[in-house]
Amino acid sequence: MNAVLIAVAVMLVLSLLRINVVFSLIIGALVGGLTAGLSVAETIKAFTGGLGAGATIALSYGLLGGFAVAISKTGIPELLVAAILKLVRREGDSQKTGLAKTLIFLLLLMMAIFSQNLIPIHIAFIPLLVPPILKVLNMLQIDRRLIATILAFGLITPYMLLPYGFGAIYQEIVATQMGLSGLAINLDDIPGAMVIPALGMVAGLVIAFVLYRKPRQYKQQEVEVEKLQLNVKKSSVFFTIISLIAALYVQIETDSMIAGALAGITVLYITGALKWKEADLLLTEGMRMMAFVGFVMITANGFASVINATGDVENLVEASAKLLAGNVSLAVLIMLVIGLIVTMGIGSSFATIPIIAAIFVPLGLELGLSTMAIIALIGTAGALGDAGSPASDSTLGPTAGLSVDGQHNHIWDTCVPTFICYNIPLIIFGWFGIVYIL
Template sequence: MNAVIVAVLVMLLLSLFRVNVVLSLIIGSLVGGLTGGLGIEKTIEVFANGLGGSAEVALSYALLGGFAVAISQAGLPNALVDWMLGVVGGSEDKKTKRFSKALILSLILLMAIFSQNLIPIHIAFIPILIPPLLIIFNELKLDRRLIASVLTFGLVAPYVLLPAGFGKIFQGILQTNIEDSGLVISASDIPVAMLIPVSGMLVGLLIAIFISYRKPRTYQQSSNMEVKKVGYTKRSIIFSVIAIIAALGIQLLTDSMIVGALAGIIVIYLSGSIAWNEADSLLTEGMKMMAFIGFVMLSAFGFADVLKETGDVAGLVEGAAAVIGDNKSLAALLMLIVGLLVTMGIGSSFSTIPVIATIFVPLCMELGFSPMATIAIVGTAAALGDAGSPASDSTLGPTAGLNVDGQHNHIWDTCVPTFLHYNLPLIVFGWIAALVL
């Protein structure tokens, strides 16, 4: 039995039965390592060594959490909430409520898209923006599964399609690995090739908005909600915006989220919006807020290293190639499914590309797929699973913002909805792209 399939299935099944994601990843790693013949000691050693690979990511998220709390303390999210409350106005009029819902969903979607391309801060905006809005979501009876779906679409689709920010990184990795595997392509062809697969994600988003989660869902206005009403002034809002610009600029210049977040925190403190003696408690609060994501990412890196060490990732890809024969239609479908399994386990489409490209590209060339179809297959196979994976920051981020009052489950309210609405359409539309391009 292939160790990758066993490990991923164990991890997913445990997660679906509400076992903590970190524990699910650890147990899945142990089962996968033993299935792959590593033995218990070697599996533990590889898993432990893999944790070090995510140390920078974990620290980045911790500092981004501190930056998020600093921005919140300066009052920017509350200013936004007050503005939205002014629009909503407590009206019971159905037209007003529909307009309010549409406005909120549009703003959240735009912010998520900007976080990947225009202002590449990734999930750092979620703990700043979403918790203060929960009160409004509850008032409007917005289904948080819909908010999770909107956020995840905005976190995944833009980097797959648009060659800017994180999209430039993703498409750069895609081009490099395809060319290293023997097929020369143009960077300008990637957005065109990925247009059909991303259209599938758009269909999934529209289904989530207008069909799946259209009905009202009631949540309790929790007195324990970790959202504080913070006063703000015009000066504090201006400096908050300057801090965000500084964090973005430094991040782009240094290519470091750590340095960027640190720059943003310093601007906030220098503005006087937050006292220096509050620095320690604020950073600690921010780190606690992002701790869950950090621990899951640590565990996911260890999990991924165990899967790679077994050698069964290549075996899975080669096994699929052996089954395919010369059937192009079956080939495209199996390659997409293999990509889904790998990404669901690793939790990162960026890390999946090098794993699958070395086998998929020669196979596509042998079967006569065009360069555009090859791009669509490899790109879609890598993107599959980013939405829906318990270990992906594209699902962990929405959960971190939506569950501050304990009313949003990571697996059933984020992972399952995003898996159904994005991975399934991606398979269908990615398969279509492979056959028509």
């Protein structure tokens, strides 16, 4: 059996059985390494050797979590919640309830999209924005699985399609790795090639609204608008906005989320928007909130290192190519599924591209695919699995915000819904576009 398939299967099964994701990744990596013929010592060496690659990401998320909690204490989120609550009558005005739901959906969708391209803070906005509105979601009986799918759409689709922010990074990786694999491409061609796969994500979002449209009961927590309308100083709001601008500017200039978060926190300190006596507690609380995401990302890098060490990704593709015997339609489908499996395992679309590009590019050329079709193949295969992977920050982020009151399960309420809504349509649209249009 192929070690990659075994490792990913073990990780996914354990996760579905509600085993902690970090332990599932470690056990999956160990099983995969042993299946490939590596010794226990070699597997552990490969695993620990890959951990360092996730340290920067983990620290970034920790600082961003601290920054997010610090901002949340300025009173801005409470003002937002209070404004939404004004649209919701306790006696159940259906028109105002519908408007409130629409505003919440649009707000979260826009923030998720902006977090990838316009204001590239990635998932850092989720612990800032989502926990304060959970009480409103409970009052409106909104199924949190729908919120998870909305957030996942905004975290994934923009980098697939738009060449800005994280999208610029993703598309640069695609272009670079394809060039190294023997097919130089124009970076400007990538958005055009990814339009059809992106439509698959749009279809998935529509499916999510159909599947999770019914009201879902959560434990109600009474929310009084008057309690939320705190005496928020205008100066605090102003300085908070300045801190956000500073964080964005420094992150763009330095290409470092760590530097950006530090800049934002520093502004809050200096201006007094963050009280000195509360700062340590708040920052620690934020880091603790994002610590789980950081540990998963670090562990996922160790898992990816073992996957690479087995050498079975290449074997999986080569074996598939022999069985296909020139069947382009089936070949494209299998390559997309391989991309899904790899990304589901390591939890990173960005890290999947280097793994698959070296094999998919020559195989695509051998099958007679056009350059645009191969771009779509690589880009789609890399993005597949980002939704649904227990180790992906596109699922860990929504869970971090939605589970703070213990009423949202990472696997069954985030991973499974996002997998169903996005991976299946993405395979269908991507396959159709690659085979019949591009």
